Amino acid sequence: QLQLQESGPGLVRPSETLSLTCTVSGGSISSDTYYWAWVRQPPGRGLEWIGSMSYSGSTYYNPSLKTRITIFVDTAKNQLSLRLYSVTAADTAVYYCARFYWYFDVWGPGALVGVFS
Amino acid sequence: EIVLTQSPATLSLSPGERATLSCRASQSVSSYLAWFQQKPGQAPRLLIYDASNRATGIPARFSGSGSGTDFTLTISSLEPEDFAVYYCQQRSNWPTFGQGTRLEI
Numbered sequence: 001q002l003q004l005q006e007s008g009p010g011l012v013r014p015s016e017t018l019s020l021t022c023t024v025s026g027g028s029i030s031s032d033t034y035y036w037a038w039v040r041q042p043p044g045r046g047l048e049w050i051g052s053m054s055y056s057g058s059t060y061y062n063p064s065l066k067t068r069i070t071i072f073v074d075t076a077k078n079q080l081s082l083r084l085y086s087v088t089a090a091d092t093a094v095y096y097c098a099r100f101y102w103y104f105d106v107w108g109p110g111a112l113v114g115v116f117s
Numbered sequence: 118e119i120v121l122t123q124s125p126a127t128l129s130l131s132p133g134e135r136a137t138l139s140c141r142a143s144q145s146v147s148s149y150l151a152w153f154q155q156k157p158g159q160a161p162r163l164l165i166y167d168a169s170n171r172a173t174g175i176p177a178r179f180s181g182s183g184s185g186t187d188f189t190l191t192i193s194s195l196e197p198e199d200f201a202v203y204y205c206q207q208r209s210n211w212p213t214f215g216q217g218t219r220l221e222i
Contacts, residue, residue: 037212046204046214046215046216046217047153047161047204047206047214048214049211049212049213049214060211062211063118063211096160096161098160100212102149102166102208103151103163103166103206103208104151104153104161104163104206104212105163105166105172107160107161107162108160109159109160110160
């Protein structure tokens with residue numbers, strides 16, 4: 001059964017870079033069918049799509065975040081990664097990775113990242 | 118950006134009752150709409166995709182309908198485990214979510 005697990009620092013300082021990794025198990029990230037995505041959720045608020053990537057390198061980013069993000073895939077490690085640059089307190093959220101084929105059908109449990117000075 | 122507006126913000130019902138949740142899009146999304154359920158401390162769970170198709174393992178009491186700009190999620194007879202927050206999501210251009218409906222006892 002496909003499982004996703006996010007990992008990374010729980011605290012980041014303002015203006016620094018948020019780095020998260022999603023490890024995929026029970027299946028291959030090198031799928032011709034699926035994209036892999038990041039979605040975030042600020043505490044007590046709704047969901048926001050950050051961006052998606054295929055294993056072959058096609059990427060789609062949320063226009064409101066595209067100047068600050070990079071998403072990449074490591075097929076050898078079966079991992080998806082997110083870099084969010086120049087963070088502020090508004091970037092405090094639970095960050096989820098998810099499998100995406102038009103809809104998000106498999107999710108990781110999420111990783112809470114706080115931005116604090 | 119396509120904006121999804123969910124109503125009501127909060128719905129208070131009892132087990133056994135019927136729940137009707139609404140999602141309205143700012144422009145047509147055809148049938149490209151999904152519904153998710155989220156419980157506290159958990160990731161969202163896909164319930165319905167393409168407006169009316171139940172995802173794998175989703176009970177038959179969950180049903181979706183609609184097309185264009187107006188969509189409905191119906192839970193025919195509420196079970197105790199159904200009280201949660203529900204989100205809609207469109208995939209017409211880049212994915213966006215509604216702000217959620219809290220279904221409470």
